[in-house]
Amino acid sequence: MKNNIIVALDGSDGGKRALAVAATYAKLTESKIYLCYIIDWSPYSFHTPQELEERQKRRDSEMQRANEQILQPEVPVLIDMGLSVETIVRHGKVANALSHLANEHHASQIYIGRLGESRVQSMIFGSVTAALIQSSEVPVTVVP
């Protein structure tokens, strides 16, 4: 059975460190890497009708930009290592979307960088990493 792992990137150094650890592991276990970027989005926000109309266009450009600027630059190195890679950009709540993706692609693990949220930030918004650990159905590796 082929092994799949999810790696969450967010454009930060933490994400890159998580990817480095994941790549080593993937090489050893011959796993496929799903490079994921989650665009924070809520279905319960409010918009003017004009914004609703432009939403589709903006969604496409958001996804394209995330793929081009954050995910694609990491791909060549992984391919050189002989790994198989797929990139995914999705909208949603980060923790929730990642555990969904893990289910969808039958991943055995999720790799995520520690986000370096300050105490105040996580008190107000809740920590993404903590939320992921609580909601994930597969092991989560948090890379400092």
Add this chain to the structure above:
Amino acid sequence: MKNVLALLSFLLVSANSAQASIDETINNLTAPIATWLADIVFFKIPFFGTGLPVVVLWLVVGAVFFTFYTGFVNIRGFKHAIQLVRGDFSNPNDHGEVSHFQALATAVSGTVGIGNIGGVAVAVTVGGAGATFWLIVAGFLGMSTKFVECTLGVKYRSEFEDGHVSGGPMYYLKKGFAERGMPKFGKVMGTFYAIGIFLGALGIGNMFQSNQAYVQLNNVAGGRLDGLGWLIGLILAIVVFLVIMGGIKSIARVTEKIVPFMAIFYCLFAVIVILMNIDSIPQAVANIFTGAFTGEGVAGGALGAMIIGFQRAVFSNEAGIGSASIAHAAVKTNEPVTEGVVSLLEPFIDTIVICTITALVIGTAQVADPNFAGDATGVAMTSAAFERKISWFPIPLAFAGVLFAFSTMISWSYYGLKGWTYMFGEGDIGQTFYKFVYCIFVALGSMVQLGPILDISDALVFLICVPNIFGLYFLAPIVKAEMNSYFARVKSGEIKKYR
């Protein structure tokens, strides 16, 4: 500094005297048109000693027909509507697109307005407590009309190369009739609708709202803003300008967050006030039911109460006017029926929930003290009913009124824009010109006496429900086929549930 003050006071004085003559000129110019148009649109047939406006009859008959024709979709689709809004059927791959909740919230913020606060008070004053009953009935039936028009709005919208979409009654009238071999007739109907929604947007969706916002603020300020309508109008116009020109999204974001909050805040306090009148609740509810069928003390009796209730419901939830159809058409979906089903909830929230609680606030106050509001009517009456129990409430209420008016202006600017682009094309220059004109009308709204202008726009908004409902009858079989196929696929599991 002195000079500035002198200049300001000069401007104020001249603004005031100029204002009077501007008002007069506008009134003289528009009054005959208004009377003529209102006489036609609100033509009343004598009916058992009371006048029944044909246009109200037209809307109600339509709503009854669609309710039966769709097999009570307003009941059958209700649960599914809630599931859609909760996102039970949303594919995570499509996240980031407009959600059903967002489409609903945007459409609701266009309809929740002064009508929910003041319109109900007018209905109760003129039509007695019994009008509330008919208001609810009309809201219930209106759900079916909304379903039909919003489904069609999505089905027949136009998608342009750059990915933006335009839809609404003008499009389904044009394309729907063309499909049936009547392209010319469809074109005439579509253009007629587009003109109506454009002019209606400038009046009822714009000037009336800006005017009411000023009246609200002036009431709270105890009349200290007398003669300063131009200033309030100018400020409102600038804020609207910033939002609809698209430059400053943050204002839109802030207001669109505050508006639903205000609506919830309003309902919450309304319920609190009703509970504070707990002794009067049974009597108030009894009055609604007996009044509905006896029409005691109402001109035209039970029928009078019914007409008033129906009329106010239409004013409030806009079912049959087709405006919400324009908002829903902006949403990307492969299933037009989903937008129709979601839109069912709009008359429910707007009329059955919000209007009914307002009616109960007034009703319970009336039971406790028949003369609680003195001569006040409209918003002032609702405000007085709240004030009896919560003395500070008129201030947040006025604030809520201003925000409701503001969000209604934003929504209607879009409806009017779509009428405009339907007539004059999707060019950027034309759109900018329209938005500019729209903002000028916002400022004018709180500057001039509205009387006849409002009558004209009121009449036009009701006039466009004539081609709209006519089109709905004509295209109803298409909606029915889509609906049956959709519900069958939901049942068979072909349309997947994700949660």
